[in-house]
Amino acid sequence: MNTSTIRYSLIKKIVNDIYVKLNITRFPINITEIISSFDNIRIVSYHQLMLKKNLTKEETFEFLSSEEGCTDYYKQKNKYIIYYNDIDYKSEERVRWTLAHELGHILCGHYCQKTKIFCEDLTEAEYKFKEAEANYFTGLLLSNPVILNKLNIKSSYDIEVYCALSSEAARYRYDNYKKWCKNKFITSSDRYIVRNFETYLKEQAQEYKEFIRFMNSF
Numbered sequence: 772m773n774t775s776t777i778r779y780s781l782i783k784k785i786v787n788d789i790y791v792k793l794n795i796t797r798f799p800i801n802i803t804e805i806i807s808s809f810d811n812i813r814i815v816s817y818h819q820l821m822l823k824k825n826l827t828k829e830e831t832f833e834f835l836s837s838e839e840g841c842t843d844y845y846k847q848k849n850k851y852i853i854y855y856n857d858i859d860y861k862s863e864e865r866v867r868w869t870l871a872h873e874l875g876h877i878l879c880g881h882y883c884q885k886t887k888i889f890c891e892d893l894t895e896a897e898y899k900f901k902e903a904e905a906n907y908f909t910g911l912l913l914s915n916p917v918i919l920n921k922l923n924i925k926s927s928y929d930i931e932v933y934c935a936l937s938s939e940a941a942r943y944r945y946d947n948y949k950k951w952c953k954n955k956f957i958t959s960s961d962r963y964i965v966r967n968f969e970t971y972l973k974e975q976a977q978e979y980k981e982f983i984r985f986m987n988s989f
């Protein structure tokens with residue numbers, strides 16, 4: 772794998788295929804539903820693992836070696852388990868991002884050579900590259916710019932609310948969205964995705980209109 776350039780168009784294709792195949796029609800994106808559409812991927816919480824393997828909290832963290840979440844790949848069976856931390860408090864928004872990020876690693880083929888937990892024995896460049904690809908995937912999946920554009924996003928807070936992201940993730944996404952706006956490159960599958968969101972977009976526009984009317988009535 773060439774680790775110098777992020778495969779933007781490949782990742783965009785993977786994300787758009789998910790939107791089309793699963794007929795996604797609204798924000799916020801239901802990430803658990805997306806993951807459960809893959810027969811060979813399971814989501815397991817740290818607490819479930821702790822009970823199953825009879826581990827202490829410390830042993831669980833040692834076994835999983837990540838604060839947020841991670842993935843195990845069983846190469847022979849071509850099966851994945853995504854683990855997420857539910858032991859320490861993590862907001863729903865953060866868990867959503869973590870799950871999507873792990874799915875990104877899987878679908879970008881980052882595990883093909885590995886059988887066990889990712890991230891050790893990688894060079895710094897490889898690690899950064901894989902993280903950047905997984906984050907690019909996550910941003911597109913959870914806050915697709917073609918939909919943000921139709922929602923008339925004006926701030927990172929808008930993204931936070933519509934897409935149910937943490938403020939930190941929403942700020943990062945807003946910066947990316949502003950870059951996207953410079954070209955507004957839209958493909959035919961993007962147009963298909965926007966059509967699927969039509970009812971949702973109308974609902975949002977209506978809600979906004981009612982809100983403005985209400986505010987003006989004072």
Ligand SMILES: [Zn+2]
Pocket residue numbers: 872876901902905
């Ligand atoms: Zn990662």
